[in-house]
Amino acid sequence: MANEKSIILKIQRQPGPDKASFWETFEIPYRKNMNVISALMEIQANPVNAQNKRTTPVAWECSCLEEVCGACSMRINGRTQQACSALIDELEHPIVLQPMAKFPVVRDLHVDRSRMFEDLKRVRAWIDIDGTHAAGPGPLISPHRQALMYILSRCMTCGCCLDACPQVNSRSPFIGPSAISQARLFNMHPTGAMHKDLRLRALMGPGGVTDCGNAQNCIHACPKNIPLTDSIADICRQTTRLALFGSLRK
Amino acid sequence: MIPITATAEHTATDTVPVHFKLRKLHSLFGIIPVGLFLIEHLSVNSLAATAGGERVFNAAVGVLRGLPYLIVIEILFIMIPILFHGVYGVFVTTEASVNTGAYRYGRNWMYVIQRVTGLFTFIFVVVHLWNFRIASMINPDLHVTFDLVRQHLAVTWVMVFYIAGVLASVFHFANGIWNFCVSWGITIGPRAQRASAWACAAVGLALSFIGVNALLAFVGKALIISI
Numbered sequence: 086m087a088n089e090k091s092i093i094l095k096i097q098r099q100p101g102p103d104k105a106s107f108w109e110t111f112e113i114p115y116r117k118n119m120n121v122i123s124a125l126m127e128i129q130a131n132p133v134n135a136q137n138k139r140t141t142p143v144a145w146e147c148s149c150l151e152e153v154c155g156a157c158s159m160r161i162n163g164r165t166q167q168a169c170s171a172l173i174d175e176l177e178h179p180i181v182l183q184p185m186a187k188f189p190v191v192r193d194l195h196v197d198r199s200r201m202f203e204d205l206k207r208v209r210a211w212i213d214i215d216g217t218h219a220a221g222p223g224p225l226i227s228p229h230r231q232a233l234m235y236i237l238s239r240c241m242t243c244g245c246c247l248d249a250c251p252q253v254n255s256r257s258p259f260i261g262p263s264a265i266s267q268a269r270l271f272n273m274h275p276t277g278a279m280h281k282d283l284r285l286r287a288l289m290g291p292g293g294v295t296d297c298g299n300a301q302n303c304i305h306a307c308p309k310n311i312p313l314t315d316s317i318a319d320i321c322r323q324t325t326r327l328a329l330f331g332s333l334r335k
Numbered sequence: 336m337i338p339i340t341a342t343a344e345h346t347a348t349d350t351v352p353v354h355f356k357l358r359k360l361h362s363l364f365g366i367i368p369v370g371l372f373l374i375e376h377l378s379v380n381s382l383a384a385t386a387g388g389e390r391v392f393n394a395a396v397g398v399l400r401g402l403p404y405l406i407v408i409e410i411l412f413i414m415i416p417i418l419f420h421g422v423y424g425v426f427v428t429t430e431a432s433v434n435t436g437a438y439r440y441g442r443n444w445m446y447v448i449q450r451v452t453g454l455f456t457f458i459f460v461v462v463h464l465w466n467f468r469i470a471s472m473i474n475p476d477l478h479v480t481f482d483l484v485r486q487h488l489a490v491t492w493v494m495v496f497y498i499a500g501v502l503a504s505v506f507h508f509a510n511g512i513w514n515f516c517v518s519w520g521i522t523i524g525p526r527a528q529r530a531s532a533w534a535c536a537a538v539g540l541a542l543s544f545i546g547v548n549a550l551l552a553f554v555g556k557a558l559i560i561s562i
Contacts, residue, residue: 163436163437164437164438249434249437249438251431251432251433251434251443251446251447252430252431252432254430254432256429256430256432257430257431257432259430286352289351289352289354289355290352290354290355291354293352293354293355295354295355295358295359295518296358296430297518298431298446298449299442299445299446299513299514299517299518300438300440300442300443300445300446300447301440301442301443301446302434302438302440302442302443305438305440306438312524312525314525314528315523315524315525317517318517318518318520318522318523318524318528319520319523320520321517321518321519321520322519322520322521322523323520324355324520325359325519325520326520327351328351328355328356328359331351332350332351335349
């Protein structure tokens with residue numbers, strides 16, 4: 086438990102993308118109801134490390150502060166989660182902060198997650214509507230299906246599942262669980278289903294759904310409780326069916 | 336009609352990507368024929384653990400050696416699938432990493448053990464083939480008999496190596512069935528995956544016992560002898 090007076094933060098820092106990383110320890114005054122973000126803000130206000138030496142403030146990213154934007158994902162005591170919902174009172178001390186390891190570091194705890202946006206484009210994670218005419222109300226979707234689609238739609242591309250996945254690393258082109266789950270979401274939509282095969286084919290190439298190793302850390306790491314392993318297995322079924330029966334039609 | 340505005344990387348081609356075929360073939364070969372061959376092999380070995388013992392085992396080996404088209408069966412249904420599954424499997428393993436320190440979940444451990452047992456089985460199979468199949472090809476006077484196996488397994492470290500090899504290959508096969516069911520989209524939800532995990536565990540435990548018992552039978556230490 087935290088000392089009632091102060092909190093120790095051990096932070097893995099990196100001045101820039103191509104710079105070497107190093108560890109720096111900070112001791113900050115304890116207040117009630119702090120989260121990792123407010124602890125980092127304390128350092129920002131007074132960038133002095135545990136050796137009482139003045140240093141540069143620690144950089145990190147955050148936006149919503151209510152676990153819906155995904156910007157503040159980082160490794161906290163080795164596991165990736167949002168810094169905003171990581172409460173100081175619930176964490177083991179000293180608190181170790183590291184940037185996510187599967188993304189290029191911009192600075193300190195701030196990483197570049199743009200590969201996830203590219204991955205969404207790769208799986209065509211949108212519904213094609215050209216907007217030239219009123220397309221009408223569209224087909225009905227059963228409440229049961231809506232409920233599942235809602236859960237899948239809560240993905241905030243935060244990167245936790247990629248950071249927890251042993252198959253996502255610098256030696257592997259694996260796209261990771263989140264984009265696979267989004268392909269499933271848009272394939273479930275009656276209009277989106279018109280481009281089902283395009284999404285599936287994108288996931289049948291190198292780095293696609295076949296590269297999943299079934300370690301299933303993603304389902305534990307997802308802060309939005311998205312059934313990622315169901316999504317992966319479901320896309321496995323869809324791709325298998327397309328490969329077997331798509332080919333046999335020709 | 337909505338125009339399909341697919342850019343180059345989104346363009347669907349009509350053929351199934353080579354990558355997909357290779358991965359699926361790798362997955363399939365692990366079960367059929369390699370997994371089935373493993374079951375057949377451990378079953379024939381188990382003849383050593385019968386009341387007939389040496390005589391029954393040697394007779395069965397004789398039947399197998401006398402199979403028509405044996406060389407074709409061996410190359411097509413055993414050699415090529417094992418070679419492909421093994422070599423491609425080693426390639427797949429190079430894309431893995433280990434994070435069981437931070438994520439101590441059963442499945443994450445199974446992921447690591449699947450790769451470790453795969454690599455060990457690869458080495459084991461090479462040594463095992465060298466000892467028996469290739470040795471008897473080089474030296475026509477050398478026949479694989481109960482007595483030859485007994486001589487090998489009488490050496491303690493060889494016995495330990497063989498027990499490890501059987502356990503590794505059986506684990507890899509049983510957990511591989513579980514993986515196969517996921518990657519072919521047979522078991523999707525957690526309940527289905529849990530059920531298949533129990534079934535695969537049962538297969539794994541049964542084959543482990545059968546395999547190890549047969550090895551021990553060659554040195555007269557079988558746990559169970561069937562009459």
